[in-house]
Amino acid sequence: MALLGFLLMVLLYSSSSYAQGPPSPGYYPSSRVRSMGFSQGFRSRWGSQHQTLDQNSLSIWLDRSSGSGFKSINSYKSGYFGVAMKLQAGYTAGVITCFYLSNNEAYPGDHDEIDLEFLGTTPGKPYTLQTNVWMKGSGDGTTVTGREMKFHLWFDPTKDFHNYAILWNPSEIIFLVDDVPIRRYARKSDETFPLKPMWAYGSIWDASSWATEGGKYKADYRYQPFVGKYNSFKIAGCGTSAPASCRPASASPARTGGLSRQQYAAMAWVQRNYKVYDYCQDSRRDHKHTPEC
Structure with a gap:
């Protein structure tokens, strides 16, 4: 009876969790950017033996020997960076599948980063999508302060490909899922905003120490390989060497920034129904390093 009750609970959760989508955002930034083949914009960064490319659909995987990652050919000072992803179902605790911007290789120890990270999970529990913005200039000069906001999703990301994007320009960062903005991070000061040029990356790796419920559940290699699938790669922006006249990307139809x-109504719906963590609302955090809160 206990097993039957558990299975019923999982079934009810699965059927109710993805029952309703957000209201239409009315504008679709991804439609303004043409997809590119993987080799047009990216190269393998590490774990190339854990990558396969089939008609511009890239699979990367983690097993006991290695994970894998890729990196954009060019760096950018602003832009729209998008990809379609499909995640692995089942036990994926401790595993991170991600798409992000970074300049870690150019500025070791002093780098900026903007993250879309899927935190692996255990059967019956949804994936968590963690968004994060961090820069060495935040805090006291020696502390890197994360600015995490976490979400569950209104669909099952293991069933099909969905579009995930970061829009970064000199005034704001907007995270989008299927063109629905889920978070906007505004530039309130130079110290709390990433300004140095960055590259786009994707990777899958073992983060057992923290990824799933604070590290409670670790990667279990009895379920290897853990596979992340990527396609519909999109980049449109101002490259590092672009002239000053290059127009930064915008997420809104007004083309002047903001939403x-x-x-905003669509984003409010997502945050009201699917946001599960906000660093600004965490009383355990030391907010002297996050003055924007």
């Missing part, structure tokens, strides 16, 4: 009223 439309309809986009």
